[in-house]
Amino acid sequence: MDSTQMTNKRAGARMNSKLDVRKMTVTAMLSAIAFVLMFLDTAVPIMPSFIKLDLSELPALIATFALGPVCGVIVCLIKNLLHLLITTTGGVGELSNFILGAAFVLPAGLIYQHKKTKKNAIIGAIVGALAMAIISFPSNLFIVYPVYYNFMPKDVIIAAYQALVPFANIDSIAKCLLLFNVPFTFVKGLISAIITILIYQPLRPLLKGNNS
Secondary structure (H helix, E strand, O other): OOHHHHHHHHHHHHHHHHHHHHHHHHHHHHHHHHHHHOOOOEEOOOOOOOOEEOOOHHHHHHHHHHHOHHHHHHHHHHHHHHHHHHOOOOOHHHHHHHHHHHHHHHHHHHHHHHOOOHHHHHHHHHHHHHHHHHHHHHHHHHHHHHHHOOOOOHHHHHHHHHOOOOOOOOOOHHHHHHHHHHHHHHHHHHHHHHHHHHHHHHHHHHHHOOOO
């Protein structure tokens, strides 16, 4: 190997090292923002009072598009690991949140990585939101709500949903989830997707580096 090749190899190694440091830094920053957004939740009129809307998946989706789907999943993981320090569900809520977040950002990132166009970003985000909504049904039914029963009887939970639509025959948790939680989760994903599509391009140079 001549001196020119060695110089180029060292330069390439330094560049890769800088990229890795930037990726770790941006991932950590977006994880911190996602953690903060978990606290900025709000009640939704069409949902029972114990269901809140937050946009903590938004930074994970941005990380997915900017750095790849693995980084998006890492953001979902870190925000929930941090939230474990103040959990009120013994980690069950955080586990479910991580599963849903990963279900959202993975397909979105994989579709976008295939061909990095705005069209693919939109398609990926919609597919991710749909996947998150579908997975929210078994996640809530078998993981989250059994924990809720320790604090709120099942019939009280069903009654809270029934009060929203008195004329509907809502007599099981499964029906509650299908009629309310699944569509709500899909819309929640779409909101994060829309905001990401609107702000990603202006943020892209900052996230990926001015030379990217």
